Amino acid sequence: MSCDAFQERLSELALGRALDAPERWDDELRRHVPECDGCAEHVRFLQALVGALESVPAAPAHAAVIAGARERAVRALRAQAPMPRFARELAAVLAIAVLALPLAIGDAWLVAREATALLSPWLPPALLTWLGAVYLGSLALTTGALYAAIPLAVGLAQRRRA
C-alpha cells in the first residue's frame, strides 16, 4: 500500500474520531506509521486538525428558537394536510363533470345548426334560440351527470371494499 493510501486511511480514522484508538487501526497501518516520517507527520497534522475541530464553537440553540421552529413547522404541517375525503371526492366529481361541457357545447352547436336550417321557415328566430339554449342546458346537465357518476361510483366501491 502506498503512503497516499495510508494517509487517506488515517484521515478517515481521524474524521471518524478513531485516530487515537490504535485498536481500530489495521496491522499494516500500525506497522507502517512508526517507520514512515511522512505518515507520522500526517498523523501529527491530523491530531492538530482534530484539536481544531474540537475547539470550533457551536452556540447552543435558545429554547425560544426551538419553540419558534416548532411553531412554524407545525403550521407548515397543517397547511400540508390532505383534503378531507368528501372534499376530494367532490373536487373529482366537479372536475370530471366540467369535462362534459365542451362535448355538450359541440354537440348542441351541431344540432342547432341543422335544426335552424330545417325549422327556420316555420319558427321565429327567438323561439329557435330559446329551444337551442334549452337543448344545450339539458344536454350539458345530462352529460355532466353521467360523467360525474364515474368518480361517485368509484368512491362508493372503494368505501364498500374498505
Added chain:
Amino acid sequence: MEAVARGDEQALASLIERYAARIHAHLCRMTGDRDDADDLLQDTWVRVARGARRFDPGRRVRPWLYGIASNLARDLHRRRQVRARPPLAEPAAAGSGPLEHIDLRDRLAGLPDRLREVVLLRYYGDLDEAEMAAALGIPRGTVKSRLHGAIRALKRTFGEPE
C-alpha cells in the same frame, strides 16, 4: 417519520426535540453565525414539515435532516456571495512554525462550502460516506474525494508537503 407524513403534529414535535440542537450546531458551524443558524433552523423544520409526505420511508431520517440544513446553509452563502469568515490566508511556507501557532479553525472556515460541509457532516454529524452521499445527493465516490480534497487543502494551507 411516517407519523409526521400522516400529519401527526406530536411526532413532528418529538423529531424537533430530538434533532434541533444537533442541526442548530451544524448550522452554526456551516454559517459561522448564530443568528443565521437560528433562522435556518426554522427554515429547516418548515421544509421537513412540507417534505414529510414525500419522504421515502426506506431512507434514514438523520442524513435527510442534515441534507436539508446543509442545502439551506449553502443557499444562504450563495445568495450573499460573501463568506461568513475571512477567506483562506496565503499558504504558510513549509515547516514554518509549530502546529499550535496556526489557526486551523480559520482555515477550515475558509474551505469552499462543498469541502467544508463533508468534514463537518463526518466529524460532528457522525454520518458515514453512504449517509453523506444521501444527505447531499451526490455519489459516494464524490463524498470520498471531497473529504480527502478537504484534508489535502487544509494540509496545503498548513504549509506542509503532501
